[in-house]
Amino acid sequence: MGRRLINMIKFEKDEYLKMGAMVVSKRPELEAIAEKLHQRGYSNLFLTGVGGTTAEFTSMKKVVENHSSIPVYCVNAAELMLEGHKQLIRNSIVITGSKSGDTKETVAVVKWCKERGIETVAITKAETPLAEIADHVCLIDSSGVENTYLSFYYILLKLAELRGEFPDYAQFASEMEHVHEGLVQVKEKFEPVAAKIAKQYHKEEYQMWVGSGTVWGDVYMFTMCILEEMQWKRTKAVSSPEFFHGSLELVDEDTLVILVKGVDACRPLDERVEKFLNQYAEKKVIIDLSNYLIPGVDAKFADICSPMVFETITTGRLAAHWEHHTGHSLAFRRYYRQFDY
Amino acid sequence: MGRRLINMIKFEKDEYLKMGAMVVSKRPELEAIAEKLHQRGYSNLFLTGVGGTTAEFTSMKKVVENHSSIPVYCVNAAELMLEGHKQLIRNSIVITGSKSGDTKETVAVVKWCKERGIETVAITKAETPLAEIADHVCLIDSSGVENTYLSFYYILLKLAELRGEFPDYAQFASEMEHVHEGLVQVKEKFEPVAAKIAKQYHKEEYQMWVGSGTVWGDVYMFTMCILEEMQWKRTKAVSSPEFFHGSLELVDEDTLVILVKGVDACRPLDERVEKFLNQYAEKKVIIDLSNYLIPGVDAKFADICSPMVFETITTGRLAAHWEHHTGHSLAFRRYYRQFDY
Numbered sequence: 001m002g003r004r005l006i007n008m009i010k011f012e013k014d015e016y017l018k019m020g021a022m023v024v025s026k027r028p029e030l031e032a033i034a035e036k037l038h039q040r041g042y043s044n045l046f047l048t049g050v051g052g053t054t055a056e057f058t059s060m061k062k063v064v065e066n067h068s069s070i071p072v073y074c075v076n077a078a079e080l081m082l083e084g085h086k087q088l089i090r091n092s093i094v095i096t097g098s099k100s101g102d103t104k105e106t107v108a109v110v111k112w113c114k115e116r117g118i119e120t121v122a123i124t125k126a127e128t129p130l131a132e133i134a135d136h137v138c139l140i141d142s143s144g145v146e147n148t149y150l151s152f153y154y155i156l157l158k159l160a161e162l163r164g165e166f167p168d169y170a171q172f173a174s175e176m177e178h179v180h181e182g183l184v185q186v187k188e189k190f191e192p193v194a195a196k197i198a199k200q201y202h203k204e205e206y207q208m209w210v211g212s213g214t215v216w217g218d219v220y221m222f223t224m225c226i227l228e229e230m231q232w233k234r235t236k237a238v239s240s241p242e243f244f245h246g247s248l249e250l251v252d253e254d255t256l257v258i259l260v261k262g263v264d265a266c267r268p269l270d271e272r273v274e275k276f277l278n279q280y281a282e283k284k285v286i287i288d289l290s291n292y293l294i295p296g297v298d299a300k301f302a303d304i305c306s307p308m309v310f311e312t313i314t315t316g317r318l319a320a321h322w323e324h325h326t327g328h329s330l331a332f333r334r335y336y337r338q339f340d341y
Numbered sequence: 342m343g344r345r346l347i348n349m350i351k352f353e354k355d356e357y358l359k360m361g362a363m364v365v366s367k368r369p370e371l372e373a374i375a376e377k378l379h380q381r382g383y384s385n386l387f388l389t390g391v392g393g394t395t396a397e398f399t400s401m402k403k404v405v406e407n408h409s410s411i412p413v414y415c416v417n418a419a420e421l422m423l424e425g426h427k428q429l430i431r432n433s434i435v436i437t438g439s440k441s442g443d444t445k446e447t448v449a450v451v452k453w454c455k456e457r458g459i460e461t462v463a464i465t466k467a468e469t470p471l472a473e474i475a476d477h478v479c480l481i482d483s484s485g486v487e488n489t490y491l492s493f494y495y496i497l498l499k500l501a502e503l504r505g506e507f508p509d510y511a512q513f514a515s516e517m518e519h520v521h522e523g524l525v526q527v528k529e530k531f532e533p534v535a536a537k538i539a540k541q542y543h544k545e546e547y548q549m550w551v552g553s554g555t556v557w558g559d560v561y562m563f564t565m566c567i568l569e570e571m572q573w574k575r576t577k578a579v580s581s582p583e584f585f586h587g588s589l590e591l592v593d594e595d596t597l598v599i600l601v602k603g604v605d606a607c608r609p610l611d612e613r614v615e616k617f618l619n620q621y622a623e624k625k626v627i628i629d630l631s632n633y634l635i636p637g638v639d640a641k642f643a644d645i646c647s648p649m650v651f652e653t654i655t656t657g658r659l660a661a662h663w664e665h666h667t668g669h670s671l672a673f674r675r676y677y678r679q680f681d682y
Binding site for chain 2: 079082083229241246249251265280333
């Protein structure tokens with residue numbers, strides 16, 4: 001008996017695996033960037049961008065901090081240009097990315113860095129303003145946020161290995177060669193859960209999302225970029241420890257709370273929220289990432305992979321079900337990129 | 342003709358000034374802590390706490406970063422204990438505070454630091470668990486978030502002066518001797534605005550608050566600690582640059598958006614939001630902090646003082662009007678500190 005075949009709406013498995021293979025094929029190129037940066041030497045890393053990129057970098061910063069002593073800063077690109085930063089010096093490396101390659105603030109911050117003699121790295125699409133001006137560029141035209149994580153990990157975790165701080169890098173990178181097959185299985189396992197959540201709660205006007213640690217940036221991203229931007233739903237993202245210092249008072253019989261239980265050191269903070277919700281919340285969903293570990297990937301990499309897992313099941317699956325039930329296309333925007341503002 | 346007398350609800354001017362004088366009187370004690378830390382030497386500062394304290398530290402981190410090259414980290418206390426931090430070393434200084442002196446996570450993080458031989462500084466109330474265990478303690482039993490800022494500035498900005506990075510410290514500290522009289526005038530100027538906002542919008546189920554730079558931590562705090570915790574109102578706090586990468590899509594004729602225009606380098610980001618709101622938002626409030634500069638304080642300190650100003654007019658005034666109109670006591674909690682969870 002094989003696994004039960006699950007038909008996932010708006011998902012093309014073959015295309016997904018093909019794109020995954022393309023991203024994996026960029027490994028040598030991305031590692032070469034890390035080698036160059038390591039040889040050149042650097043004082044610290046600045047991860048900068050806007051919107052989804054800032055959110056991804058929030059999680060990546062945590063991953064780097066958990067596995068290396070590289071000083072790493074995550075700063076919104078627009079703020080960085082206006083405020084500057086006393087830790088941003090000629091020997092800093094500024095790392096950024098943009099799916100479209102033309103995000104205004106991201107292109108501007110790279111230009112701003114170049115004027116100051118600060119080296120920049122970008123992962124983006126070919127023949128775009130960003131691809132043209134960054135010092136070190138890797139051209140990747142992928143979808144799926146998990147692929148963004150994987151691409152940057154080939155640089156960031158390689159840097160940690162080169163510093164002698166992440167000796168497991170080779171094993172990690174080797175396991176990533178087949179991570180997309182594993183992620184498909186994770187998606188399939190989550191599919192009925194996604195369908196159920198969207199069916200039951202798509203009419204909610206407001207929902208609170210709670211999470212912590214390495215997936216906190218992604219919890220923020222899902223509320224901001226998917227639910228707010230693409231579905232026009234009012235949301236609140238709050239971290240598990242901060243939940244108890246304000247947002248808990250909103251919990252009542254009408255308020256939907258969605259808790260993401262992580263698989264890193266902060267998990268006890270999520271469990272504390274779970275205990276509270278079980279006592280006081282009527283409408284709640286608990287997504288436990290320990291049920292969605294990636295087959296074929298060593299459990300010791302669970303914290304590193306948890307943003308990839310969270311994204312593959314939410315932005316990658318839950319969003320499609322949300323769209324299906326609300327009838328509100330994920331592609332439709334009132335304002336964003338519709339005109340200048 | 343003198344200034345028009347304004348009767349501010351739930352505000353005792355004499356008590357406010359008396360408390361202000363008490364906080365100012367702590368200056369030598371707080372500066373002495375800075376002197377000791379400077380002489381001892383340190384690699385970096387960790388600002389840690391939970392809830393309101395984390396929010397205040399978010400703004401203070403920005404102020405320190407704007408005026409000094411001291412490496413400064415702001416980390417939630419509960420996360421810090423579970424994750425540790427590779428930049429937190431024996432030569433770090435951990436700075437924290439708690440109004441009550443018994444905030445569970447804050448007391449625990451100081452204990453956790455001591456076990457690791459890391460020196461701790463706390464500003465808190467006498468005869469409390471926190472006062473008893475921190476290495477350097479200043480006992481201040483004050484209300485008014487502006488007083489929390491002032492207390493910590495006497496340490497943080499003095500440290501910057503000792504590093505030769507903030508030569509204006511003496512002028513700043515001297516002007517702070519009369520800052521509370523100035524803050525009363527600021528409150529009086531804002532009073533009719535606070536009354537109007539609360540009267541017009543106290544029935545809103547949801548409100549979005551937008552701000553940036555040095556007051557971003559405070560915008561977060563007002564939504565979290567006042568509107569959510571004390572008034573049970575659904576909120577979203579979003580920074581001015583991030584607003585354009587998700588939350589803007591929620592703007593319609595029914596959604597209340599409150600924009601705080603700051604007085605620091607990030608002001609153009611707030612102005613961009615203002616321009617957008619003027620075109621597309623029906624229900625909006627714009628609080629321009631340039632209208633509330635503190636009399637008697639040099640304009641060059643506007644960024645440092647803007648969190649104090651924002652707090653004195655919102656947590657200090659708007660909250661009282663909100664309570665007046667909603668009839669929901671700011672003191673009443675469903676869950677917070679009502680029992681263990």
